[in-house]
Amino acid sequence: xxxxxxxxxxxxxxxxxxxxxxxxxxxxxxxxxxxxxxxxxxxxxxxxxxxxxxxxxxxxxxxxxxxxxxxxxxxxxxxxxxxxxxxxxxxxxxxxxxxxxxxxxxxxxxxxxxxxxxxxxxxxxxxxxxxxxxxxxxx
Amino acid sequence: xxxxxxxxxxxxxxxxxxxxxxxxxxxxxxxxxxxxxxxxxxxxxxxxxxxxxxxxxxxxxxxxxxxxxxxxxxxxxxxxxxxxxxxxxxxxxxxxxxxxxxxxxxxxxxxxxxxxxxxxxxxxxxxxxxxxxxxxxxx
Amino acid sequence: xxxxxxxxxxxxxxxxxxxxxxxxxxxxxxxxxxxxxxxxxxxxxxxxxxxxxxxxxxxxxxxxxxxxxxxxxxxxxxxxxxxxxxxxxxxxxxxxxxxxxxxxxxxxxxxxxxxxxxxxxxxxxxxxxxxxxxxxxxx
Amino acid sequence: xxxxxxxxxxxxxxxxxxxxxxxxxxxxxxxxxxxxxxxxxxxxxxxxxxxxxxxxxxxxxxxxxxxxxxxxxxxxxxxxxxxxxxxxxxxxxxxxxxxxxxxxxxxxxxxxxxxxxxxxxxxxxxxxxxxxxxxxxxx
Numbered sequence: 193x194x195x196x197x198x199x200x201x202x203x204x205x206x207x208x209x210x211x212x213x214x215x216x217x218x219x220x221x222x223x224x225x226x227x228x229x230x231x232x233x234x235x236x237x238x239x240x241x242x243x244x245x246x247x248x249x250x251x252x253x254x255x256x257x258x259x260x261x262x263x264x265x266x267x268x269x270x271x272x273x274x275x276x277x278x279x280x281x282x283x284x285x286x287x288x289x290x291x292x293x294x295x296x297x298x299x300x301x302x303x304x305x306x307x308x309x310x311x312x313x314x315x316x317x318x319x320x321x322x323x324x325x326x327x328x329x330x331x
Numbered sequence: 332x333x334x335x336x337x338x339x340x341x342x343x344x345x346x347x348x349x350x351x352x353x354x355x356x357x358x359x360x361x362x363x364x365x366x367x368x369x370x371x372x373x374x375x376x377x378x379x380x381x382x383x384x385x386x387x388x389x390x391x392x393x394x395x396x397x398x399x400x401x402x403x404x405x406x407x408x409x410x411x412x413x414x415x416x417x418x419x420x421x422x423x424x425x426x427x428x429x430x431x432x433x434x435x436x437x438x439x440x441x442x443x444x445x446x447x448x449x450x451x452x453x454x455x456x457x458x459x460x461x462x463x464x465x466x467x468x469x470x
Numbered sequence: 471x472x473x474x475x476x477x478x479x480x481x482x483x484x485x486x487x488x489x490x491x492x493x494x495x496x497x498x499x500x501x502x503x504x505x506x507x508x509x510x511x512x513x514x515x516x517x518x519x520x521x522x523x524x525x526x527x528x529x530x531x532x533x534x535x536x537x538x539x540x541x542x543x544x545x546x547x548x549x550x551x552x553x554x555x556x557x558x559x560x561x562x563x564x565x566x567x568x569x570x571x572x573x574x575x576x577x578x579x580x581x582x583x584x585x586x587x588x589x590x591x592x593x594x595x596x597x598x599x600x601x602x603x604x605x606x607x608x609x
Numbered sequence: 610x611x612x613x614x615x616x617x618x619x620x621x622x623x624x625x626x627x628x629x630x631x632x633x634x635x636x637x638x639x640x641x642x643x644x645x646x647x648x649x650x651x652x653x654x655x656x657x658x659x660x661x662x663x664x665x666x667x668x669x670x671x672x673x674x675x676x677x678x679x680x681x682x683x684x685x686x687x688x689x690x691x692x693x694x695x696x697x698x699x700x701x702x703x704x705x706x707x708x709x710x711x712x713x714x715x716x717x718x719x720x721x722x723x724x725x726x727x728x729x730x731x732x733x734x735x736x737x738x739x740x741x742x743x744x745x746x747x748x
Binding site: 212215216217218220 | 352356408
């Protein structure tokens, strides 16, 4: 997946506590949960309240089009991990996110990913992002 | 919680395979997942297709009002458990479900619960169940 | 379920942000997730790091024996809810938790529950809680 | 991600029923759940009982190293989807899976992905797959 322009993007940081529910019997975090942490971090960057209003008032939402994740290291129960996110605007319909999960004292991300989001209306057709959001994300 | 009339209710059986995602690092199924298996079993009894149409065409759905669960025994990865469900109609607004999770060769349920469901409209107000559903569940 | 002595118990408060992952297509939080928020809040009271060490060093953990939950009100995407928890020690093997989920500005809990926890060894046999934990929880 | 040799691989099919728990308030399946369905399908191909024994008797398990997923279409509550899986053995440490999720009557996969799995011991070090598994998957 291409990753243009992330060198100029602001890094947002978001903390996730790892609970019982996050692990599986192998003793580490179940891999699909990393995708959830990425999503939580994106919601924090955009604002959950903003997302709710956008959906209720304008019928606009965001969906994952592509998600490419690499898991380098297991993450354990009781870990407090940092999700680091950068975003670039690909078009008025698309954003690309570079996201990483770091454990305390790690020398590389435990997990890293590129997530491409599309902006959809309630009929799930591509629709332009609100200008205010593009301005905020691009800033 | 009272449990009237279950002696006359039909028992429905539903099989659940336990996957990695269901367990936590203690090695057994994470307790909140039992609540999900109960829900899946109820959806099978009522019919997922029926539930979807009811929501889309009449704006009617079901919500858990109360859930009382006892966990007697751990359930393990790779188990194939049987969810046994009985339902009684408490009123045109409410159903009460007696549900149990059995492991292969078990002498008692690994988990048992009573779940009280209410019928709601999309404004989340109590609304009567469709007659056809009451007839089906009561049969 | 009996609920002795909660009037003297300290109330612990824990905040949960409601994300996309928490909701279902009916528009509100999927009911089994409330059980997860209760668990997260208990882990915070006891300490996730303490729980991890207890498991790794002494082979001691905690399991839900009984969970009785009442859902009064739907909880929505983007809500920031408060989980309020009180605990009493029933015996050296058992704790009982009174837990509630409050929405902003609510006049009653959206969800309330009693959760009975047992202390188990890795063979899932009842085992006494560490004294230090009993002291902490009872304080 | 490269995808060599899938043209000679057997296609395994696995059915998933979409429940309430799978959806979010946007009305379709929450994207991280597709990753779970891929995992369930892989467990069925390899055999959950075999995976359990391998872990308990030899301390060997499998972890997702990389997951690259494209979501073309929303999947809805009550859908009965087909997960189609092909696997190639990359080395004695690695398998690559091509997996797709098809809705009834679909003309292309709703979701498709490549998942690279590694074989690990309980210290999470690369370890060779059991020969019997390589034989089975390669057949």
